[in-house]
Amino acid sequence: MLSAAAKQFRANGYAAVSLRAIAKAAGLTTGSMYYHFKSKEDIVGEVLFQGHLIVLDQVKATLDNIATDDHEARLRGAIKTHILCLFGEDSLPAANIRIFSQVPQEVRSGAMATRRAYEALWIGLLEQAQRAGQIRANLSVPILLPLMLGAINWTTEWSNGDEDSLETIVTELMLLIQR
């Protein structure tokens, strides 16, 4: 149900997707939706929240399996995981990325907390890698992060998302930031 919504938000944007379309894709009618959610904003709010949560959890899980001092592998793993989430099957994360700025402001504010948590994770990751000499010293992490995440998030606009292409992209990103 959320994933039916996410799939369409991702493909068409927030306003273009009607409750009828979501309901139909989920095998329900409009009326039934209002038993689970109290409005369209409520649905999209949940999509945003879950979307963030999924990437955050996945990246954390990836990092848990990599030695804390292998900064190259940690960076590469985090980037790869983020991008895999974007192109994943019924991607709440991708919908999140795509429609975040189209959504009514109250909804956006509600999704800010998890977003900050995710960014904090990345800041720590990049700073540690830089201290260890993995990332070039002349780069500024607070600017680098949004630029890098932007480059990654934008791939949904031009990449077809097949495994080889994604691997190439990750490699190029690593070359860009590495010492």
Place this chain on the structure above:
Amino acid sequence: MLSAAAKQFRANGYAAVSLRAIAKAAGLTTGSMYYHFKSKEDIVGEVLFQGHLIVLDQVKATLDNIATDDHEARLRGAIKTHILCLFGEDSLPAANIRIFSQVPQEVRSGAMATRRAYEALWIGLLEQAQRAGQIRANLSVPILLPLMLGAINWTTEWSNGDEDSLETIVTELMLLIQR
């Protein structure tokens, strides 16, 4: 009129903006719009087309004023010009970037030609800079370009666009790709 449309498309996405809203912002009524355009798709098609044209012209104009062998200045100038277009006053380019993938497919196809022309300009620019040793040799221009443009285009999602911030962003991007 186009700029009134662009401003709203940029802020709210394609589907969320009604003809009434565009007309009101342009000081007209819905009926009058149909004297100038034959449909909403027609309007957005024109916004996309003009948006591309503006960035293309601006970047070309910038490059015309920089020596052909000063690759660092040419790169920096092109990046700065692109990003200035994005944050410009009534930004058709920014609307273009923002709604390109939300627009009906026929409209998108129609806007593809100018888009390719713009990308070709950048490919040439980056390849020349790389041949001259300005861009690190281990980077692959065909992958680097969409990543870089993605990073830049995404700035509209997080930067406020004031002059100092933009300058910082351009500098960081240059550090990323330079030798």
Place this chain on the structure above:
DNA sequence: GTCTATAGGATGATAGAC
């Protein structure tokens, strides 16, 4: 060129039966 008026349909949301 711009207006008013309106057609014809889609949209978010609610009420109430089962």
Place this chain on the structure above:
DNA sequence: GTCTATCATCCTATAGAC
């Protein structure tokens, strides 16, 4: 929990007066 039926409102687009 899911349905049908419906409301009020909005939408794109058109017709015709000025």
